[in-house]
Amino acid sequence: MNAFFIKEADFTQFLGNMIGARKVIGPKARKNRFVFDQIRKPEDLRLDYDVTILPPKKVFFPPRQELIRFHGQKGSSCIQPESTVLFGVHFYDIKAIDMTDHLFRENNMDFNYLAQRECTTLIGSNVQNIFKRAFFGSVGKGVAPKGHDGFTTKISGGYLYEVYTAKGKDLLAYGTFIEATEEQINEAREVNDSVMDKCPEKINHDSLEISEKVRSKFNSPVWEEFAHDCFSCGSCNLVCPTCYCFDVQDNWNVDQVTGSRDRTWDGCLLEDFSSCSLTGGSKENFRETRGSRYRHRIMRKTSYLTAKLGGPACVGCGRCSSSCTADIADPVNVINRLMEE
Amino acid sequence: MACDNCSCSKVYNENIFMPKEAVIVRAEMATASEKHFTLKWADDSPNYFEPGQFVEASLYGFGEIPIGYASSPTRTKTFDLIIRAVGRVSNALHKLEKGDTMLLRGPLGKGFPLDKLRGHNILVVAGGIGLCPTRSLIQYIIDRRQEFKSFNLFYGARSPDDQLFLDDLASWRKAEDVNYHETVDRGSDNWKGNVGVITTLFQKxxxxxxxxxxxxxxxxxxKFVLMEIDKIGIPHENVYVDLERRMKCGVGKCGHCQINDKYVCTDGPVFQYSQIEKLEEAF
Known part of the structure; x- marks a missing residue:
């Protein structure tokens, strides 16, 4: 590992140089919350953010993405990645990106995601403030964040910058970095370790144990009980860093000749997510009840994907918990409850 | 296209959502709501697929729908798709005629495991439009009849008017090496055959x-056919089910077709029954 140090006073200049040379996306304040957005001025970057409203997956997997542009019945691919630095991503979101990387790569390589992913330099930053619904300290503890190019940690007098790849190393050119000392490396490790047991919420069991037990609770009345207040709005899906389901629809331009085949975020909590059209306008909905849809989301997070991903498909960011109008989406509550049954 | 401004020069031409053009060589209404298309690839690329696989059929501006191959790859010049008019895409596709172009993405998914079927007695149970994807296997078996032992074929339709592939049915009724049994849920004045649900054929x-x-x-x-299978005592690993779900992307990403942890579009649509019978959402 290569570890470097940059003084607090030099950090602004580093950001300024990087923003001048590259497209940089990072955490930014929006009213009283934070979002990932393009950083145009160093002072816009808010590394003291707790969590962003939407996860950074939107950089590679935007809410609406053109897959094909068409003119009449002739289509053309429109994969146009743009060199980007995604800066200041918390470790839990890095874990989530690593999962979506795997899922868009397996079986059929989806370059509509992978091209932008490959053209992105992914730089993490330590959690300086913990979100009020976060539980990242107690979920998927055996899964280390990976797939990022570098990681910054705020330490005494400045930032430690750990470089993992050539893309991460490239950023050194924008600032005055010096070789970090052993003490600085140790301090950064302590800073990152110390947030792990400070989360306000906690899952009480080990991920593997949860994976098996929750799977065995498929017919538990708990699902309907929690889903009783569900509005089927899909907010929990949309804000989730590991949710990657989508719909594909064709959209005409106003000329009614040209248009695009687009994918948009979709969610398994939405009522018609699994429904098929049948003859005579009728439908077969394979997950008809709110309870069955609610259960599917939790199962996807705890059990269905664990063999593939080597851990749960939940990183403990707390976004679903805070975005749920009825406050029933929190995985901590339902998992702890099922585990105690 | 290449990444616009970074040091890498990688070009991304591969797009799993890009369909290919197929030319319609024959288009006929099969029933009041189903249209039978016979197609070939516009670029004359070889007609390679496994019985039971499917394509995403589309027209730009309308969208895509999953349709199973309704003909066998042993018939190499063309392939058949049967499209039932139920929604926006299928109604748009129904307007296509001979000489028109249809956009297709495929073959997709896992088809029937021919290696596990060869050398054995075969029973195909097809209900309604389920005859379309299974016809890819039925034709295959007929074309390579010596590779299989006895061949029983059960077909159930709602009414005589809903029967598909009338020419095929006529030839199967006569064929000596196909034990063809059919039924309709509701008969008609001219119907002299069986009336009743498909499971009644197991008694015949x-x-x-x-x-x-x-x-x-x-x-x-x-559910009902599987109960009959259990009565006969056929082990579940010898039973294959071809499942229908909302297969939107067809490449195991979009999530709509999930049955518990399985993606019907890539793990199926043909599944060995023993591998999914414990999945609560399968049936």
């Missing part, structure tokens, strides 16, 4: 318990 013929069984039909049909 002896199915040996070492038979390999293929089932495809409306969701409600599976």
């Amino acid at each position: 013929t002896e199915i040996p318990n070492d038979t390999r069984v293929i089932i495809c039909g409306p969701p409600i049909m599976y």
